Amino acid sequence: MRKFLMIALNTVALMSFAALAFAADGKMDAGALGLTCLAAAIGMAIAAAGCGLGQGMGLKAACEGTARNPEAGGKIMVTLILGLAFIESLAIYALVVNLILLVANPFVG
Amino acid sequence: MLKSLARKTDEWLWHKGFRASEIRLLLRCQILVSGASLLAGVACAPFWDWGLWFGVGAALSTFNFYALAKFVQGIVFLPYTRAMAAGLMFRFYGRLLLTGLVLFGLIVWLKVSVSALLAGLSTCVLSIAAWGIARGAGQKVKEA
Numbered sequence: 516m517r518k519f520l521m522i523a524l525n526t527v528a529l530m531s532f533a534a535l536a537f538a539a540d541g542k543m544d545a546g547a548l549g550l551t552c553l554a555a556a557i558g559m560a561i562a563a564a565g566c567g568l569g570q571g572m573g574l575k576a577a578c579e580g581t582a583r584n585p586e587a588g589g590k591i592m593v594t595l596i597l598g599l600a601f602i603e604s605l606a607i608y609a610l611v612v613n614l615i616l617l618v619a620n621p622f623v624g
Numbered sequence: 625m626l627k628s629l630a631r632k633t634d635e636w637l638w639h640k641g642f643r644a645s646e647i648r649l650l651l652r653c654q655i656l657v658s659g660a661s662l663l664a665g666v667a668c669a670p671f672w673d674w675g676l677w678f679g680v681g682a683a684l685s686t687f688n689f690y691a692l693a694k695f696v697q698g699i700v701f702l703p704y705t706r707a708m709a710a711g712l713m714f715r716f717y718g719r720l721l722l723t724g725l726v727l728f729g730l731i732v733w734l735k736v737s738v739s740a741l742l743a744g745l746s747t748c749v750l751s752i753a754a755w756g757i758a759r760g761a762g763q764k765v766k767e768a
Contacts (some may be wrong), residue, residue, distance in 0.1 A: 588700065589644060604745065604748060607688070611727060615738055619731050619738070
């Protein structure tokens with residue numbers, strides 16, 4: 516598992532450096548553009564999946580806690596709202612970074 | 625003046641259905657911070673637009689936090705009906721769509737300073753973290 520993770524991360528790093536090298540002259544060729552689009556898509560997918568998992572786990576725990584102890588429902592709800600706000604902000608950051616990569620890339624003239 | 629503004633905001637939030645006092649406190653702080661930064665940003669806009677985009681980011685973050693808190697309270701407190709569930713879902717996804725479109729417009733069309741936008745968007749996270757730290761410190765003082 517660790518070996519696979521290392522290989523995958525190295526591949527992603529190499530691909531991102533290649534995109535930067537292609538875009539260094541101010542114009543992005545088709546290969547670099549494709550890699551950038553792929554990176555943005557994969558990045559957003561990972562962010563959405565992670566945030567979805569996190570929110571789902573938080574919601575599940577909150578529902579279980581409220582069902583076991585309904586009197587603690589108010590406190591659980593407050594914690595749930597704060598947790599969801601934290602997680603959602605991460606998804607918004609990922610969206611901003613992907614928008615920058617796709618349409619406002621600082622490495623492209 | 626600040627106290628009266630805070631009290632009025634608190635009353636307005638109560639009328640909007642925010643019954644949890646902690647959430648009301650956080651939302652009140654967030655609304656005041658984003659309003660102040662937006663006003664300061666508009667005032668400084670002719671010679672320093674970073675502040676304006678910071679204020680816009682803070683306002684967007686506040687809107688998201690407000691809508692999320694309202695959504696969760698709606699799920700917890702409102703009696704379940706099909707229309708209620710459909711309305712909540714519609715508003716939830718509408719908010720996400722609106723946030724995405726606003727961010728797209730700001731970054732792609734207006735080409736705003738991304739650092740300012742991200743700093744503004746982080747105000748919500750920062751105020752929650754500050755509230756948590758303050759609450760933890762208060763509890764430690766009580767225990768001691």
